Amino acid sequence: MSYVDEVLERVKAKNASEPEFLQAVEEVLESLKPAIEANEEKYRKEALLERLTEPDRQFKFRVPWVDDKGQVQVNTGYRIQFNNAIGPYKGGLRLHPSVNTGIIKFLGFEQIFKNSLTGLPIGGGKGGADFDPKGKSDREVMAFCQSFMTELSKYIGADTDVPAGDIGTGAREIGYMFGQYKKIKGVYEGVLTGKGLSYGGSLVRTEATGYGLLYITEELMKCHGESMEGKTVVISGAGNVAIYATQKAQQMGAKVVTCSDSTGWIYDPEGIDVALLKEVKEVKRARLTEYANARKSAEYHEGRGVWSVKCDIALPCATQNELFIDDAKQLVANGCKAVCEGANMPTTIDATKYLQENGVWFIGGKAANAGGVATSALEMSQNSERLSWTFEEVDSKLKQIMVNIYHTIDDAAKRYGQEGNYVMGANIAGFEKVAEAMLLQGVV
Numbered sequence: 211m212s213y214v215d216e217v218l219e220r221v222k223a224k225n226a227s228e229p230e231f232l233q234a235v236e237e238v239l240e241s242l243k244p245a246i247e248a249n250e251e252k253y254r255k256e257a258l259l260e261r262l263t264e265p266d267r268q269f270k271f272r273v274p275w276v277d278d279k280g281q282v283q284v285n286t287g288y289r290i291q292f293n294n295a296i297g298p299y300k301g302g303l304r305l306h307p308s309v310n311t312g313i314i315k316f317l318g319f320e321q322i323f324k325n326s327l328t329g330l331p332i333g334g335g336k337g338g339a340d341f342d343p344k345g346k347s348d349r350e351v352m353a354f355c356q357s358f359m360t361e362l363s364k365y366i367g368a369d370t371d372v373p374a375g376d377i378g379t380g381a382r383e384i385g386y387m388f389g390q391y392k393k394i395k396g397v398y399e400g401v402l403t404g405k406g407l408s409y410g411g412s413l414v415r416t417e418a419t420g421y422g423l424l425y426i427t428e429e430l431m432k433c434h435g436e437s438m439e440g441k442t443v444v445i446s447g448a449g450n451v452a453i454y455a456t457q458k459a460q461q462m463g464a465k466v467v468t469c470s471d472s473t474g475w476i477y478d479p480e481g482i483d484v485a486l487l488k489e490v491k492e493v494k495r496a497r498l499t500e501y502a503n504a505r506k507s508a509e510y511h512e513g514r515g516v517w518s519v520k521c522d523i524a525l526p527c528a529t530q531n532e533l534f535i536d537d538a539k540q541l542v543a544n545g546c547k548a549v550c551e552g553a554n555m556p557t558t559i560d561a562t563k564y565l566q567e568n569g570v571w572f573i574g575g576k577a578a579n580a581g582g583v584a585t586s587a588l589e590m591s592q593n594s595e596r597l598s599w600t601f602e603e604v605d606s607k608l609k610q611i612m613v614n615i616y617h618t619i620d621d622a623a624k625r626y627g628q629e630g631n632y633v634m635g636a637n638i639a640g641f642e643k644v645a646e647a648m649l650l651q652g653v654v
């Protein structure tokens with residue numbers, strides 16, 4: 211039995227109640243096979259994969275807080291410090307009722323490779339709680355965040371573990387958590403990223419994931435002798451990633467003709483009006499029907515349908531599992547050349563395979579949406595220097611990072627005779643750096 215299969219069996223036996231974690235480990239280890247087989251004996255002797263799939267440590271803790279009626283509520287908090295071979299643990303805090311150990315572990319495991327790909331010194335971690343900020347008052351959210359940080363503050367620090375936002379943890383939650391950390395520890399340090407600009411946040415962080423997605427897409431096109439100019443782009447989602455992806459695509463001369471939310475989608479052949487989309491989604495927090503009402507050229511459709519529109523480039527930017535095999539077939543039939551993932555895991559495995567087998571250039575989220583965490587790492591650098599860089603400085607660093615990621619994953623795929631398989635290239639390139647660092651640091 212190969213070393214990868216041996217470890218997969220062991221991981222399955224040990225973590226049977228964590229299906230998301232198993233899925234992530236299987237996906238990553240399967241695609242690492244060529245790189246691991248090339249060093250099989252050494253890695254087996256060092257138990258490298260056993261060490262890589264076992265978190266350094268994980269914390270699970272009680273989070274008691276008082277609601278507006280005076281009732282005590284109790285949630286469960288988590289922080290999993292997965293791997294710090296190349297830098298302090300880094301990864302977001304997810305606040306959502308679905309959060310459990312398996313989900314945090316899967317996200318923390320994936321984060322190791324994404325963070326490594328950025329080329330910056332950040333390890334992998336993830337955390338959160340089964341708390342839902344939706345429908346809670348500001349005071350309740352503050353009470354939860356303070357209680358959560360009272361415990362979490364024992365395990366994190368600017369040089370050890372630097373959490374960030376994720377689903378349910380936005381600027382408001384980061385602010386409350388930062389305030390509590392400062393009060394408890396008595397130090398002012400960059401222990402969290404995604405902070406407000408008035409207290410250590412970085413310019414471009416808001417735009418980073420969407421802009422980064424377009425920088426890597428542009429490089430992909432350029433390396434295939436194409437440009438963004440005049441291309442028709444379809445984008446799903448209407449949130450942070452989708453909005454700034456649309457804005458940057460337009461700045462590059464492309465025409466973005468769709469957006470979507472959880473109830474319907476817009477086809478706007480004149481090109482999406484970003485200012486109007488921001489007004490509807492960021493200010494009014496309304497449905498996309500408001501966009502269609504305000505713009506003559508736009509059609510609103512209920513349900514899903516973005517991928518049925520003829521395009522040169524498709525950018526899924528909404529959520530996991532939103533681009534299925536039938537969508538992939540339609541994209542191919544319509545002549546789509548490239549699919550790059552702004553969201554995490556939006557394309558199902560069979561759809562990904564179909565796109566790759568039919569000559570569509572496909573870059574997965576681990577590489578294509580790494581601009582967000584990369585800019586978080588740039589926030590850490592600014593905090594350490596006690597300086598703030600200009601928008602242009604951060605933006606040009608982000609662009610360089612995304613261009614480097616493209617070439618890193620392209621080269622890794624070529625080295626293993628899999629030219630154009632950017633998914634494999636991303637996993638291998640992310641893995642190689644972490645593996646080398648682990649081996650150089652001995653059995654720890």
Ligand code: NDP
Nearest residue numbers: 419447448449450451471472527528529552553554579582
């Ligand atoms: P937001 O919450 O800002 O936006 C998500 C958007 O997707 C919303 O418009 C939402 O609709 C829509 N949406 C949700 N579910 C569906 C669905 N089933 N079908 C169609 N649309 C849907 O999130 P972000 O933009 O920040 O994140 C989007 C994705 O990108 C996530 O997968 C996230 O993990 C990933 N990501 C984000 C990063 C970041 O920096 N923000 C970094 C790396 C990855 P509605 O308006 O109705 O809620």
